Amino acid sequence: MNNLERLSKTLGYTFNDINLLEQALTHRSAKSVHNERLEFLGDSVLSFVIAEKLYAQFPKCKEGDLSRMRSTLVRGETLVELAQNFKISDYLVLGPGELKSGGHRRNSILEDAVEAIIGAVYLDSNMDTIKDLILTWYRSRLETLKPGQSQKDAKTQLQEWLQGRKQELPVYQVEEITGKDHKQTFTVSCIIDDESSTLGKGSSRRKAEQEAARAMLNQLTS
Amino acid sequence: MNNLERLSKTLGYTFNDINLLEQALTHRSAKSVHNERLEFLGDSVLSFVIAEKLYAQFPKCKEGDLSRMRSTLVRGETLVELAQNFKISDYLVLGPGELKSGGHRRNSILEDAVEAIIGAVYLDSNMDTIKDLILTWYRSRLETLKPGQSQKDAKTQLQEWLQGRKQELPVYQVEEITGKDHKQTFTVSCIIDDESSTLGKGSSRRKAEQEAARAMLNQLTS
Numbered sequence: 001m002n003n004l005e006r007l008s009k010t011l012g013y014t015f016n017d018i019n020l021l022e023q024a025l026t027h028r029s030a031k032s033v034h035n036e037r038l039e040f041l042g043d044s045v046l047s048f049v050i051a052e053k054l055y056a057q058f059p060k061c062k063e064g065d066l067s068r069m070r071s072t073l074v075r076g077e078t079l080v081e082l083a084q085n086f087k088i089s090d091y092l093v094l095g096p097g098e099l100k101s102g103g104h105r106r107n108s109i110l111e112d113a114v115e116a117i118i119g120a121v122y123l124d125s126n127m128d129t130i131k132d133l134i135l136t137w138y139r140s141r142l143e144t145l146k147p148g149q150s151q152k153d154a155k156t157q158l159q160e161w162l163q164g165r166k167q168e169l170p171v172y173q174v175e176e177i178t179g180k181d182h183k184q185t186f187t188v189s190c191i192i193d194d195e196s197s198t199l200g201k202g203s204s205r206r207k208a209e210q211e212a213a214r215a216m217l218n219q220l221t222s
Numbered sequence: 223m224n225n226l227e228r229l230s231k232t233l234g235y236t237f238n239d240i241n242l243l244e245q246a247l248t249h250r251s252a253k254s255v256h257n258e259r260l261e262f263l264g265d266s267v268l269s270f271v272i273a274e275k276l277y278a279q280f281p282k283c284k285e286g287d288l289s290r291m292r293s294t295l296v297r298g299e300t301l302v303e304l305a306q307n308f309k310i311s312d313y314l315v316l317g318p319g320e321l322k323s324g325g326h327r328r329n330s331i332l333e334d335a336v337e338a339i340i341g342a343v344y345l346d347s348n349m350d351t352i353k354d355l356i357l358t359w360y361r362s363r364l365e366t367l368k369p370g371q372s373q374k375d376a377k378t379q380l381q382e383w384l385q386g387r388k389q390e391l392p393v394y395q396v397e398e399i400t401g402k403d404h405k406q407t408f409t410v411s412c413i414i415d416d417e418s419s420t421l422g423k424g425s426s427r428r429k430a431e432q433e434a435a436r437a438m439l440n441q442l443t444s
Binding site: 036037039040041043044045047048051052055061062063066067127169171173174177 | 258259261262263265266267269270272273274277283284285288289349391393395396399
């Protein structure tokens with residue numbers, strides 16, 4: 001069994017066109033046919049499939065709870081967990097510069113690859129097939145999911161924590177943007193009352209803000 | 223022909239369950255069965271349908287261009303235009319408090335209703351049907367769409383304008399949040415070099431930032 005056949009087995013889907021899977025694993029640093037377009041498509045497929053499932057699974061939930069649950073299920077951390085379950089990093093096709101990159105850069109490559117695989121399966125099959133596959137991947141997460149508090153993201157949790165103590169809301173400020181084009185790294189500070197501040201980094205401003213908020217929550221509650 | 227039949231004709235879709243259309247037009251201020259859950263579902267259907275179409279229509283476009291084109295097509299302004307074409311405001315079911323609300327509150331009600339109608343059509347039919355309908359609604363926009371500059375949102379345009387002049391990047395700051403729960407209004411300032419600032423309002427932080435950036439662009443380039 002070759003590499004990609006082994007991965008197909010782990011994923012639970014056999015490709016008609018195995019080149020699509022190879023493309024989904026190929027980072028833009030490696031060659032000109034890479035996974036960014038598949039990632040764009042896969043991201044929206046995943047978001048729709050999860051939205052539809054939550055809509056059906058929680059008929060009494062309000063829109064706010066549905067949105068929060070979806071955020072939890074499609075956010076980077078969850079995609080990295082999936083990538084780790086599938087051992088995606090054993091199969092990635094990276095350029096020389098990316099081979100040794102670590103930390104959040106590596107995580108963002110893993111997230112992107114999972115979304116690209118979703119796009120690839122969809123193109124190789126149809127909506128019903130990718131829907132079944134995604135729901136299989138997410139089965140245990142969907143079974144244990146509960147509407148409410150735990151779904152709230154770090155910025156929301158921080159805001160509520162501060163409001164509960166009648167403190168000022170935090171201010172988020174972009175401190176630094178490094179890297180070119182769509183591979184930028186944002187550094188954002190979370191500042192409270194001009195007194196304490198934390199930093200967060202991420203591949204988007206939104207992600208960096210969440211990281212900074214998480215660091216602030218840790219600081220305040222530890 | 224009753225009201226909802228007339229609207230169905232304008233939309234180009236006849237509902238099996240007309241109650242779904244009525245629900246899609248009902249704002250949460252009016253009654254307990256309102257359109258927020260349908261809006262959640264419709265938003266993700268729209269985003270997926272547009273992503274898939276752009277992926278197919280522009281086989282050589284990079285992910286960044288595809289994302290920008292999608293943002294243009296699914297953003298509030300575009301949805302408000304659709305709502306105006308369909309004369310949605312003649313059919314909205316609003317509570318007493320909302321009947322006289324104007325400006326961006328009214329626009330956000332129109333946007334939400336369009337997304338809710340998309341969710342309602344999808345539930346009433348299937349993916350192929352809603353896909354055809356959305357692509358009909360968007361036909362002229364899709365025909366005139368070009369990858370590149372014009373798709374960039376206000377924050378991106380402002381950032382590039384400033385970078386081109388070697389000026390500092392803008393800072394966005396939340397100045398005020400009013401309203402409860404998911405019906406909040408955010409006021410955000412866009413500050414450049416501690417010298418000039420503009421304000422933007424919107425139903426989310428992101429939207430308010432875009433408005434503030436647009437105001438700053440106008441100020442700088444007029």
